[in-house]
Amino acid sequence: MAKSKYESIYRDLKERIEGEEYEYQTILPSENTLIKTYDCSRNTVRRALAQLAEIGYVQAINGVGVRVVYQPVDKASFVIGGIETFKESATRNKLKSTTEVVLFAEIVADARVAKRSGFKEGTELYYIQRLRKLDGKPCILDINLFDKSIVTGLTKEIASKSIYEYIENELNMEISMSKRKMTVERVTQVDSMYLSLGDSNCLAVVSSQTFNKKGLLFEYTQSRHVPEYFCFMDTAVRHKDVDLFKQV
Amino acid sequence: MAKSKYESIYRDLKERIEGEEYEYQTILPSENTLIKTYDCSRNTVRRALAQLAEIGYVQAINGVGVRVVYQPVDKASFVIGGIETFKESATRNKLKSTTEVVLFAEIVADARVAKRSGFKEGTELYYIQRLRKLDGKPCILDINLFDKSIVTGLTKEIASKSIYEYIENELNMEISMSKRKMTVERVTQVDSMYLSLGDSNCLAVVSSQTFNKKGLLFEYTQSRHVPEYFCFMDTAVRHKDVDLFKQV
DNA sequence: GCCGATTTGTCCGTATGTATC
């Protein structure tokens, strides 16, 4: 499963931390110990540890050791990860999820679309709107744009199942990076037509651009979430961007 | 300024990318070239490149090179970075920002607070509520909890200026990691008392835990944002968590 | 289709610096 050594060490440590074999606030075995345990070089261990630090599981303290800062969900009501995808939250809440394609079209990017999505003007695109339901309740309205020349042969049929499965398994394209923007916006007429909003007049909007392994933009998506089903987690580390912590 | 070699290389490349000396979708000079340019080892260059990849500036392609994926703000209306802090958005929009302390108290964490914040039950805390205004318009309600035994000697006076400046410059404590959770919640009575919400009945809520360099939790904060002034940016990379991309 | 050059990916060993106790 694990392609690389550092990845298997990463996975092993991650599991042990999640299983609380290494508990919150305790110090992991030293790098030198881990080197012997996994029979590898210092760099390899450090790389695994660096990745654990990135996802907010551990924190290295100079001259002391590597401290576990992962907290199990129930204890502090904090979960680690990115956006909870539709499927994830569905399985976590043991709900049945369905997808309904409400619009499937082909368009050409004009200036307005280009500016918004990042595609070049004139690019041929698939334009798809999908409604995501949990236990029959419409929770997310997804608006997708796919580059027709990269994501070829898309159909309404595929869109109703899983576009990403199609991209990865059928087209054999690897996904590598995604830029996201989160805002809170007022509901539009289209929103209230499809989503069960109760009396909330706002929703959480996630706009994202996704790049493939060749660094080419192939997707722009706007997901409009009903507030009560939206939750986003993140861990920020100092070096990423110093200004992050410069709250007044 | 830059403590380490890889950091200065990182900063240099970052500036050049931002200045579009290296343009969107072009390939950076190869690692071997950069090694000669910066007179350093391959690992050092690679480390700088890895950090640029983390913030969504570049993307390495095996057998090809390192492609620039940074897009200047005006071109695609995407900004890179973390949460725009109060001060940042203020300066960016050329608005005058002020902070008003509406509550300053000392409490002891009971079971409810402990579960919510991650502090141990019985921990002595500062409990602060602050209102952030832009050009006189109240935009954010901040609710802070600080561990009294770590962040010592806090006063209302300090809270009205900058608590982080106090922590870093006076207490000489270094901040290193922060876990955040974003949700959209219905406005409460307290919210509508302080914030100018218009007719929106929801707001963006960012809950965060912050750890110092010793891996100790010293702050829990809930920031309640008026929708129109809230925007969060993020870039996700494949290895971080595979499930991120498994959208159905 | 193959080969070789280029480029990134993984891994190792070692040396030196810095912080903690």
Added chain:
DNA sequence: CGATACATACGGACAAATCGG
């Protein structure tokens, strides 16, 4: 002061992917 632990940096080796001839 010395032992321990993480941080930075160097140099080398081989693998995997890509591209052009």
